[in-house]
Amino acid sequence: MMGTASGGANPQTEAPRKHPDSASRVYDGEAFIVLPQSHQYKILNQVGTRVWELIDGTRTVDDMANIIASEYEVSIETAHKDVSDFISDLKENGMLANSDNGKVA
């Protein structure tokens, strides 16, 4: 799974985007995310919050993994796996925009 998000997306080109209906704020370093489409709340831990902040529709999974590796002093391999797994979780929870033209728009 290292470096590969679910659904076979390419970590070098996949640039996830937050679900357009989601709303979020960061409180005490933890992102509180409201999902109107599923009537749910989610709370992320500090590292998950950092990834959530990095998701902007332009950064790829690779880009984010590199940033996490440098900021949290973990290996590139570990960061790639964790960021990819995390992005998969976000998708499964309906927190990211749907695919568009072969990319996660």
Place this chain on the structure above:
Amino acid sequence: MPTELMPGPGNAYAELVARSWNKSLPMTALWEITYACNHKCAFCYNCPERGRRELSKEQIITSLSKIADLGCVFLVLSGGEPLTRPDFFDIAWASKRLGFAIRVYTNGYLIDEVVARRFKELMPFEIEISFHGSNPESMDKLTGVPGSFERVIQGIKLLRKYDLKVNMKCPITKWNQGELRGIRDLAESLGCHAEFDPVITPRDDGDTSPLALQADREFLNKLWSPEYADVTHEEVPVPRNDTLVEANCGTGRSTLAIDPYGNIYPCVQWRRSAGNITEVEDLRALWLHSPVLNEVRRIAMEIPKTTLKSCDSGEFCSFCPGVAEVQTGDPRNLYPQVRMNAEIKKQRHSEFLAIQSKTPA
């Protein structure tokens, strides 16, 4: 490492809310964007100032970023009836673009197919609709508008057709106190949740005439008993827990309230203005350091140790300092309706404990 998604709401959510309260950093802002209303509810607390101009769309939209900077994630668009503003969806979309999760408090009367579709596009977190009876006669009597029952039901059906979350909120009055189960069943048949509120408040100018509509004592005795557990979801009234948050309530902490003129209040009930949203430059500094809000928070912290301690049924008081101030002139004074509810709840609680102690293990 990064994956620690926690389904909410749960303990993490409760802890987050408690931290936000204790730091006085509100997660919610409630904005009454107009006092105009197409219903004439007999118990309405709003008091428009005759001839005073409400904020324009531009003034509201310009000010929204201040609320976002304060850190609020929920924005409640309320009224009056917010949908009477022709620019309602412009304001709502501007809010959405600033990253708010939107709640709308409406009477539902103006929701037709076009409006329902616009709500579907907007995708608010939830829409709360005031609802007052299980049949046209009682509902229309309370709203003062013939045909309101049918129109609002139709509006709810349209919202539900688009899978929008709708809560039906019902203030309990002596006119509808016998219909709570009918209202709940109606809500369930529409795919909605019904919420009942036994508290009727004076008008914001101190006029206590709405209190004449309060549910009567005989009914409240039943409401807080197991007989109504299917409606209240409580077998027995639960005493207050003042250990998590050191204040009577969330005033000045949990929800910033703004009226149609831009006045900033510590909550929707306590109308002590701390400033005007159109004039304040640093809302966060105002919210955290305003002498008005500091006093409100100080009083709210005193109340559990003073007002509630002095009341025989204090642990069952749902005390509102805003109501106390408008009704008695002092936010620390007990007022008759809170005392009556607390006495009944305490009695019901004692009866429950007595029955439990006699029941063999």
